[in-house]
Amino acid sequence: MPILNAFDLYYFDRNGHFKQFNQETRCVIGLFEHHLPRYKNDHFKKINIMFHSQECAETSVSRLSNPISIDGFGEIDLVLDLDKYIHSDNKTKKKLSLEYLEMGLEPFIEQFNLEREWFVHTIHKVRELNYINEGIWKKSKLNPSKKLRAKIGWQHDIDSFIATMIIEDKKKNEIMRQELFKEVPSEFIFGYHFGEIVWFSDKEVALKDRLGNREWKVTI
Numbered sequence: 656m657p658i659l660n661a662f663d664l665y666y667f668d669r670n671g672h673f674k675q676f677n678q679e680t681r682c683v684i685g686l687f688e689h690h691l692p693r694y695k696n697d698h699f700k701k702i703n704i705m706f707h708s709q710e711c712a713e714t715s716v717s718r719l720s721n722p723i724s725i726d727g728f729g730e731i732d733l734v735l736d737l738d739k740y741i742h743s744d745n746k747t748k749k750k751l752s753l754e755y756l757e758m759g760l761e762p763f764i765e766q767f768n769l770e771r772e773w774f775v776h777t778i779h780k781v782r783e784l785n786y787i788n789e790g791i792w793k794k795s796k797l798n799p800s801k802k803l804r805a806k807i808g809w810q811h812d813i814d815s816f817i818a819t820m821i822i823e824d825k826k827k828n829e830i831m832r833q834e835l836f837k838e839v840p841s842e843f844i845f846g847y848h849f850g851e852i853v854w855f856s857d858k859e860v861a862l863k864d865r866l867g868n869r870e871w872k873v874t875i
Contacts, residue, residue: 659694661701682811683752686788691777701728704759706735722762745813749786794822796852816845820873835871
């Protein structure tokens, strides 16, 4: 039985908004994914919601507003005028992103009898959090003398993803924090930066990427 835990929004038009729209909506969609409980269902592990400009829909989409299931993936094509989104500030873009997700999920809920309360509860949670997607990476590490702990804080926003090294003492008092990197807001890019935290000495620590090719070093 698949577990539905992944979603994506896409936009197709003739003005090249595909990449921008997908990356900018990821902060809200990622927040929704994080707070959605493990939802076992009969159909989906991921739902892709594909919006089209009216012009593109008329020429390239044969099946509108009809959700389908293919090997665990849900897909739906919908028409959307992106003008309001493009000309909005970041806070409004986040609100619209959640509205677009809700719009795309509704046909799946209706046609495949998905449990609406799972999605409604999570949508309310995103709003309660004021659309802020931030946290602490699950991995942390003590220095060799076990007097300091290094952990990574992160902020996933509309136009960036920022990772910060945070150093705390035994009593969890913050000793220092230093920005490590600022990246485009796409998990496919910044996700590979999170490999492991490595202490070189009691005063020098780094975040290494998954492949061991890059490191972001901090000296205390």
